[in-house]
Amino acid sequence: MTNSIEISGLCKSYGDFALDHIDLTLPGGSIMGLIGENGAGKTTTIKCILNLIRRDAGTITLMGYDNIAQERQAKAEVGVVLDECYFHDTLRPADIHTILSRVYQNWDKALFASCLKKFQLPEGKYVKEFSRGMKMKLSLAAALAHHPKLLILDEATAGLDPVVRDEILDEFLNFIQDEDHSILISSHITSDLEKVADYITYLHQGRVVLSEAKDVIQDSYGRLACTAQQLSAIQPEDLVRVRKGSYGCEALVSDRAVFRKKYPQLMVEPISLEDIMLFIGKGEQV
Numbered sequence: 001m002t003n004s005i006e007i008s009g010l011c012k013s014y015g016d017f018a019l020d021h022i023d024l025t026l027p028g029g030s031i032m033g034l035i036g037e038n039g040a041g042k043t044t045t046i047k048c049i050l051n052l053i054r055r056d057a058g059t060i061t062l063m064g065y066d067n068i069a070q071e072r073q074a075k076a077e078v079g080v081v082l083d084e085c086y087f088h089d090t091l092r093p094a095d096i097h098t099i100l101s102r103v104y105q106n107w108d109k110a111l112f113a114s115c116l117k118k119f120q121l122p123e124g125k126y127v128k129e130f131s132r133g134m135k136m137k138l139s140l141a142a143a144l145a146h147h148p149k150l151l152i153l154d155e156a157t158a159g160l161d162p163v164v165r166d167e168i169l170d171e172f173l174n175f176i177q178d179e180d181h182s183i184l185i186s187s188h189i190t191s192d193l194e195k196v197a198d199y200i201t202y203l204h205q206g207r208v209v210l211s212e213a214k215d216v217i218q219d220s221y222g223r224l225a226c227t228a229q230q231l232s233a234i235q236p237e238d239l240v241r242v243r244k245g246s247y248g249c250e251a252l253v254s255d256r257a258v259f260r261k262k263y264p265q266l267m268v269e270p271i272s273l274e275d276i277m278l279f280i281g282k283g284e285q286v
């Protein structure tokens with residue numbers, strides 16, 4: 001099956017920031033969470049995928065189509081939701097239907113109406129009267145209503161309450177029931193990604209530091225808590241990052257099972273995505 005997104009050697013620099021040879025593959029039928037600190041390059045990557053900014057190097061294909069040379073085919077089946085609602089305040093969902101039905105060949109009036117109903121969005125209210133969560137749901141309804149195969153969402157669930165987020169996550173899981181469908185979602189809410197993502201790509205200072213199936217990350221990475229003396233006896237190549245505090249030391253290990261076998265006297269526990277980010281963002285390299 002053709003991959004939904006393939007990025008190879010993507011580079012883009014903005015003065016003192018650079019996306020540095022990003023490689024990323026999103027297989028069909030799956031959800032990839034794109035994580036990283038503020039300024040890590042998530043939005044820049046998404047803008048390059050959508051050909052909204054000019055890249056310096058690299059190739060990007062969407063559903064097998066080159067996103068520049070075959071931009072129209074590449075984007076035809078992509079639904080996009082960004083962190084800001086891009087519908088003008090003076091529009092109502094009914095007006096949005098009228099506009100978008102002229103833009104998208106595959107626009108499905110009935111599907112849009114059913115999404116509005118499911119998300120409890122009043123068709124006759126103006127966008128300016130919508131709350132942030134309602135605007136987000138409206139953007140998602142519009143993105144879904146032209147039958148995309150790929151959804152790209154940049155911080156789309158930021159600022160939403162847990163109930164609305166949960167509804168939207170359910171919608172994502174519904175969407176990928178079709179194995180032709182897939183989702184790339186950037187988010188700081190790692191617990192949401194732990195619920196729905198199949199793959200996690202972690203960008204740190206413009207580089208991919210981790211890109212793996214979520215289950216592999218959860219099953220293999222671990223957190224070691226030990227004394228400074230115990231830490232000094234561990235071979236540096238067995239540790240990814242280290243944090244030394246006045247009460248003891250902690251380290252990130254990339255393979256708990258292998259580590260336990262080699263150092264059976266030390267305790268390594270499973271670790272959350274958020275803690276992996278804290279180690280990589282704030283820990284010391286060994």
Ligand SMILES: Nc1ncnc2c1ncn2[C@@H]1O[C@H](COP(=O)(O)OP(=O)(O)OP(=O)(O)O)[C@@H](O)[C@H]1O
Nearest residue numbers: 014015017036037038039040041042043044045155
């Ligand atoms: N138009 C621009 N001109 C100059 N620098 C830019 C521009 N857009 C982004 N940058 C820089 O690129 C870097 C990456 O920004 P980007 O928006 O991709 O990060 P991000 O991972 O999405 O961050 P956040 O989580 O805060 O949204 C930052 O240092 C930012 O200042």
